[in-house]
Amino acid sequence: MSLFYELIHQYDQITVFRHQNPDPDALGAQWGLVNWLKETFPNKHIYALGQHIGVKPHLFEAYDHIDDEQVNSSLAIILDTSNADRIDDQRYKTAKMSLKIDHHPFGENYAQHEIVYEGASSTCEIVTGLIKTFMLNEPISQKSAKYLYMGILTDSLNFSTSNVTHTTLENAAYLAQSHLDLPKINEELYLIDENEYKFVNMLRNSAIVQGALIYAIVTKALVDQCGITLNLAKEHVNDLGSVKEYEIWVLFIQQESNPSLYNGSIRSRNFTVNDIARKYNGGGHRLAAAVKSLSLGDIESVINDLKGRINDQKNS
Template identity: 35%
Template sequence: MKLDKKIIEYLAPFKKDISRFLKAVKNYDRIAVFRHATPDYDALGSQFGLATWLKDNFPNKDVCVLGDNHVTYTNRVYPKTDKIDEDWFKTPFLAIILDVANLARISDPRYKNAEFIIKIDHHPEIEKFGDISIVNVKACATAEMITNMLLSLKGHYVLSKKAASYLYSAIAGDSGRFQYSSTSQVTFITAAYLLEIGIDITEIYQTMYLRQIDDLKIMGYIIDNFKTTKNGVAYYLLPDKVLKELNITTERGKENVNLFSNIEGIEAWCSITEDIKDNCWRISLRSKEKPINELAARWGGGGHALASGARLNNISELDKFIGELEALFTE
């Protein structure tokens, strides 16, 4: 496939590392693909897209996909991750870590056993790691970078419809179906490449955004219980008791956060979900225009300028967090 001039320019700063990436892949018989905990579409789509490409083009290599499964997306959009015996990690292997800016967020600590590590990401760099680090903050999704990397490789490499479908789902998910400000000309060119391969976007969207009747109950609870501030901050709380009543997990608590994305007068919004297991409250934070990632970093999280995550150690911190968030929008 002939690459567009904009894609060539987009990849130019990473040309040397992309070559090193391919060399490392060729050098290892065992490859483990990792990504961040509590995965989203980009984490999962990038992971399964790259792993599928590796299996398609290097069928004699032992490739595994590691990390926690997603309560909703697994089985519906993506396969289950692999369960690998500890002995597997005693033989030298290559770890490819996707869509994660810091080591603490990697969903499986066994990357530490790798002989060689490659990092591919699009988040602002929090922590430098990896023998090869390919970080493109201009990319709307890690999958956008991966797609163009793979298409740029010289040789008889195939990007199958299956791999392309996973990568498209990741790009669509992290760009908000091409609505977020991170969406660029490159994003659309990349999507066009994937369409040319023959993916079925109707089927992809149906699996990604299919809802159940029970989802209406969750949305109803949020609509009945959300709160707003005078400066345009909207938020809702999902204590563990409510999660049990609604029959949903902590991970699903944030799935409806974008109910507020198109509401006039709402400038920032978040879901705040109790996590009994980790003894904290998890925040999924969004903004229309003003960056919120620095605030998120101060509250134990981070992410993109307009889409980040954070956490409260105790619900007593809620007023302080909302106050700091609201202060960003004080004229």
């Protein structure tokens, strides 16, 4: 804990990074931390780095464009990212000092210092805990609190995943003290438009069920037909979940840059899936993992491995 404060006190220039194709946890942690640092240390220079924007860019802010020298002299804080390759802006390497804050398992040691809690339901939960201790439980600004709350809410699927603990709820309650408009945050995050609605219907209709496994392969042609993007389609993996009979659900999405390859998101309530994901250029959390750059043949192998996992556990 004290590591975080010592590092922050030591550096007047702080650069904040997160992973590529950011989800609301990566973005919420980044913008929550950046705003809180700016508010708390008005004399320091704080920068948010990255190129990729999330699927709801209007909910977050515009990145800083800074030159290499400014990165060199900074403390780099890298959020929600377990492997170095996935960091959006590789200049984190040139920073004077680096600190990783994350909740993903099986990480790589790319930073000089680490604050990693695999048990945390989100990176925002960890960042909130650090800030809460620093603030001696005094509330932070509504703006910073809202960003952090969005990450806690989305990564924990509205406080429903197995890694939600009293700490998750305490940290969310701490943020709620900043007069958050909770129904409005829910609307901003979860209301979908008609195009997305059309997509979800098509997704559910085209999904393939094999025993307790359900999966769908989403092509560019399909999303074009619905008027949405491949990136947005990926956010809908859990539209295949919450069915009692399906233990594992998987969404494969065609790559924009190489249409013969697909990325996938694998989810389960009970069955470990990240060890299988690691065999297919991926990884992630025990019950929520991703695979990358798969041919249709690879997809078949992933499906077989996942079916094997279901059979093994049912027989054991």
